[in-house]
Amino acid sequence: xxxxxxxxxxxxxxxxxxxxxxxxxxxxxxxxxxxxxxxxxxxxxxxxxxxxxxxxxxxxxxxxxxxxxxxxxxxxxxxxxxxxxxxxxxxxxxxxxxxxxxxxxxxxxxxxxxxxxxxxxxxxxxxxxxxxxxxxxxxxxxxxxxxxxxxxxxxxxxxxxxxxxxxxxxxxxxxxxxxxxxxxxxxxxxxxxxxxxxxxxxxxxxxxxxxxxxxxxxxxxxxxxxxxxxxxxxxxxxxxxxxxxx
Numbered sequence: 375x376x377x378x379x380x381x382x383x384x385x386x387x388x389x390x391x392x393x394x395x396x397x398x399x400x401x402x403x404x405x406x407x408x409x410x411x412x413x414x415x416x417x418x419x420x421x422x423x424x425x426x427x428x429x430x431x432x433x434x435x436x437x438x439x440x441x442x443x444x445x446x447x448x449x450x451x452x453x454x455x456x457x458x459x460x461x462x463x464x465x466x467x468x469x470x471x472x473x474x475x476x477x478x479x480x481x482x483x484x485x486x487x488x489x490x491x492x493x494x495x496x497x498x499x500x501x502x503x504x505x506x507x508x509x510x511x512x513x514x515x516x517x518x519x520x521x522x523x524x525x526x527x528x529x530x531x532x533x534x535x536x537x538x539x540x541x542x543x544x545x546x547x548x549x550x551x552x553x554x555x556x557x558x559x560x561x562x563x564x565x566x567x568x569x570x571x572x573x574x575x576x577x578x579x580x581x582x583x584x585x586x587x588x589x590x591x592x593x594x595x596x597x598x599x600x601x602x603x604x605x606x607x608x609x610x611x612x613x614x615x616x617x618x619x620x
Contacts, residue, residue, distance in 0.1 A: 389461055392451045409449055416445045533606035540610055552617055560587055
């Protein structure tokens with residue numbers, strides 16, 4: 375059950391606590407931290423949150439969300455001390471971005487108009503339209519017009535997640551045919567084991583088949599003194615270079 379001493383003071387109390395920790399008479403460890411020294415904790419806390427979400431325990435998720443929020447508040451306090459921006463600037467910025475990127479939700483003038491019958495169309499059509507609208511808005515925000523698939527694709531993402539995001543972007547902008555294809559024996563075997571006739575019904579079965587195939591690839595890497603993360607990262611980097619040269 376959710377309980378709050380004072381909803382309006384919760385955030386201010388957190389910000390004030392962080393400010394006190396960073397004060398000259400605060401915690402020596404907190405005082406000496408920099409954005410760079412804290413960076414590894416951001417990834418660590420995000421991964422711990424993902425573990426908690428997969429575990430499904432609300433109390434654990436709550437705790438890990440707090441740890442991740444702390445990283446944002448910590449960074450905000452440091453940059454506030456540098457007179458560059460503070461937490462409220464961060465909140466204002468993301469709010470404005472959410473409104474700008476969701477013209478189909480927030481009624482406001484925008485170049486991208488939502489079809490009148492969008493609400494009556496199927497979910498697949500809606501998703502296709504919204505993906506296209508999202509990409510158009512993001513391109514309008516960019517400093518250049520070229521569709522650079524590597525934009526906002528963090529290099530520190532785990533290799534598998536980065537590769538999947540790159541492939542997803544390529545499909546969204548209609549460049550999937552430029553992606554490399556290698557019909558390996560393992561991939562052919564996986565295609566034969568996956569049932570695409572009823573994806574919703576067979577999703578768990580297909581996920582298991584994919585997981586097994588990925589595990590076999592990692593085992594292959596180990597048996598041949600290779601690092602799977604490095605190999606995929608190099609291939610993704612090579613693919614990005616190929617796509618953005620075209």
